[in-house]
Amino acid sequence: MSFLTAYHLARMQFAFTVGFHIVFPAFSIGLAAYLAVLEALWLKTDRRVYLDLFKYWLKVFSVVFAMGVVSGLVMSYEFGTNWSQFSQKAGPVLGPMLAYEVMTAFFLEAGFLGVMMFGLDRVGRRLHFAATCLVSIGTLISMTWILASNSWMQTPRGYIIDAATGRFLPKNWFQIVFNPSFPYRLVHMGLAAFLCVAFVVGGVGAWHLLRAKRTGTHAPEAVRVMFSMAMWMAAIVSPIQILAGDTQGLNTLEYQPAKIAAMEGDWVSEDHAPEILFGIPDMQAETTRYKIQIPLLGSLILTHSLNGKVPGLKDFPKQDRAPSQIVFFSFRIMVALGMLMALLGIYSLFLRWRGTFYSNALLLRAAILMGPAGFVALLCGWITTEVGRQPFTVYGLLRTADSVSTVALPNMAASMTGFVIIYFIVFVAGVTILFRMFGDAPHEGETGPDTHEPQRAAGMTQVSHQPETGMAE
Numbered sequence: 001m002s003f004l005t006a007y008h009l010a011r012m013q014f015a016f017t018v019g020f021h022i023v024f025p026a027f028s029i030g031l032a033a034y035l036a037v038l039e040a041l042w043l044k045t046d047r048r049v050y051l052d053l054f055k056y057w058l059k060v061f062s063v064v065f066a067m068g069v070v071s072g073l074v075m076s077y078e079f080g081t082n083w084s085q086f087s088q089k090a091g092p093v094l095g096p097m098l099a100y101e102v103m104t105a106f107f108l109e110a111g112f113l114g115v116m117m118f119g120l121d122r123v124g125r126r127l128h129f130a131a132t133c134l135v136s137i138g139t140l141i142s143m144t145w146i147l148a149s150n151s152w153m154q155t156p157r158g159y160i161i162d163a164a165t166g167r168f169l170p171k172n173w174f175q176i177v178f179n180p181s182f183p184y185r186l187v188h189m190g191l192a193a194f195l196c197v198a199f200v201v202g203g204v205g206a207w208h209l210l211r212a213k214r215t216g217t218h219a220p221e222a223v224r225v226m227f228s229m230a231m232w233m234a235a236i237v238s239p240i241q242i243l244a245g246d247t248q249g250l251n252t253l254e255y256q257p258a259k260i261a262a263m264e265g266d267w268v269s270e271d272h273a274p275e276i277l278f279g280i281p282d283m284q285a286e287t288t289r290y291k292i293q294i295p296l297l298g299s300l301i302l303t304h305s306l307n308g309k310v311p312g313l314k315d316f317p318k319q320d321r322a323p324s325q326i327v328f329f330s331f332r333i334m335v336a337l338g339m340l341m342a343l344l345g346i347y348s349l350f351l352r353w354r355g356t357f358y359s360n361a362l363l364l365r366a367a368i369l370m371g372p373a374g375f376v377a378l379l380c381g382w383i384t385t386e387v388g389r390q391p392f393t394v395y396g397l398l399r400t401a402d403s404v405s406t407v408a409l410p411n412m413a414a415s416m417t418g419f420v421i422i423y424f425i426v427f428v429a430g431v432t433i434l435f436r437m438f439g440d441a442p443h444e445g446e447t448g449p450d451t452h453e454p455q456r457a458a459g460m461t462q463v464s465h466q467p468e469t470g471m472a473e
Contacts, residue, residue: 007404009412010082013419015386017075020423022382023375024068029143029190030197031061032136035116039129048444052222055120056442057201060434062117062449067430071423082412086393086403093159093168093176097149105142109135117449140190147189151182153394154385155255161397168394180255184248185385191241192381194233195341196374202230203371206364208441213359222442224358231357231367235345242338246301253302256395257311259388262322263331264298265291266312273298273310278332281324286314288324320391327388334380337373344370 035054042050079087115123115131123131158175159168170176205227212219253260265281265288266273275297279288299308313321344366351357389395393403 004409006407006409006412007401009409009416010078010404010407011400013082013412013416014075014078016416017071017078017419017423019379019382020427021068021071021075022378024064024071025139025143026189026193026196026375026378027064027200028061028068029139029193030195031057031064032132032139033194034197034201035061036129036132036136039132043125043129049221049225052442052444052446053226055446055448056222058117059449060437063430063433063437065113067426070426074419081415082405082407083393083403084405086398089165089167089398089403090153090394091167093152093170094149096170097145097152097177101142101145101149105138105145108138108141112138120448143189143193144186147186148177148179148182151185152176152179154185154389155179155181156394156397168397181248181251184244184251188241188244188248188381191237191244192374192378195237195241196378198230198233198237199341199367199370199372199374201226202234202367203369204438205230206367206371207438209358210361210364210368213361213364219358220441220443222444222446226442227358227367231345231348233345234341235349238338238342238345242342245335245338249302250304253311256388258313258316258320259322259327260302261311261313261315262324262327262388263384264302264310265324265328266298266310267314268312269309269315270312271299271307271309272296273302273308275301279328281328283321283324288328322388322390327384330380330383330387334377334384337377337380341370341373341377 035057038050038054038057041047042054112131112134115128116135119131120128156168157179158170158172160171161167162169205223208223209219209227212223249260261267261269262281264273265276265279267286267288272295274293274295276288276291276293279291279293281288296306298310300306302308302310313324344363347366348357348363351360351363357363391400392398393400
């Protein structure tokens with residue numbers, strides 16, 4: 001363990017906490033939008049199935065939202081305890097944006113979350129729908145400010161550096177917020193959040209459809225509806241996400257060429273570059289071993305030209321290179337999962353045309369297996385983005401080694417151990433609760449988080465014990 005320093009543990013701790021945390025905000029963003037769509041469909045059509053699905057997924061949202069808040073609390077403290085130099089130097093730029101996130105998004109969510117979760121039978125339909133929409137908008141605003149802050153760290157603009165203190169001072173807020181990578185990353189992340197939820201919803205629906213198929217029973221209408229909605233989302237959004245990722249790649253090539261070189265495992269810049277499908281980058285030998293590559297495809301993908309120039313890691317000093325081994329594989333896992341998600345969506349369209357959409361066992365099993373694919377792809381994309389920025393916290397300007405606090409190794413190790421224990425307890429407990437929820441299919445007369453589930457008796461159908469005032473029967 002002598003190779004570990006407080007600096008390495010600080011990086012590991014932040015990577016660990018943000019890795020656990022990011023899953024839940026992404027889930028909340030997509031699920032809040034899905035809830036708004038379900039309630040809108042219920043109000044428009046007056047079909048009870050949409051209300052049942054809304055109540056079913058609202059209970060899931062309550063757990064996911066709470067876990068997102070809990071898992072993210074410590075990150076703000078880590079900036080002060082572990083990354084005080086970064087906070088001091090970049091705080092004048094990032095601090096106001098994070099404050100705007102609290103004042104706009106957090107207050108909006110906090111103000112209407114209670115109405116959304118507990119007010120369906122207490123306020124009018126339209127007021128409740130407005131609360132649901134405002135919570136969904138709040139999650140999107142939160143994502144916008146967080147990505148604006150992180151994107152500024154990737155492609156910093158609109159600042160000046162104080163000569164005396166080395167602090168980044170805001171000069172042009174429009175350039176700071178709408179920095180070159182922000183629009184591309186915002187679209188890519190938003191679509192990723194929607195796909196995460198689509199494949200979870202699709203996986204849950206497929207599980208209950210497959211179980212009904214095996215037992216010879218008829219799946220509830222709500223199960224069929226949510227599976228259909230999820231596969232429509234997969235079929236439409238997955239190809240769009242691939243195009244969004246392509247545009248972000250072009251932007252990254254322009255503003256962060258060293259990251260592209262690490263992602264591709266290329267060491268020498270060249271025209272007519274091949275695409276390395278598989279290999280093992282060797283940072284010491286400055287080569288990628290065991291390469292399996294396709295001629296010309298690298299230039300075509302990265303520059304949209306067969307003779308486009310692709311950068312190599314040798315174009316950059318050794319001390320400025322990102323660890324290619326990590327981003328090389330994380331990027332390929334993300335791309336592979338994105339392709340599989342798109343293929344599953346296209347396959348579902350084919351089965352709709354064939355008339356076997358709800359009964360095809362291959363589709364149902366594939367949807368179950370792909371349930372967590374959105375989250376895995378999201379984490380791999382985040383790893384590619386953040387590790388690919390190394391060795392800088394503010395790309396090209398502030399090194400990660402110069403951003404860390406002066407903290408003793410035993411103190412850092414103690415806090416790291418505590419975080420690992422607590423996060424695993426919270427995560428395992430939360431996921432256990434969610435899987436228990438997923439184990440019950442949505443049914444007619446579904447109850448929300450503000451009501452208690454009635455006792456189930458053998459051979460009896462579950463019936464809501466609370467009247468659904470003002471709702472279609």
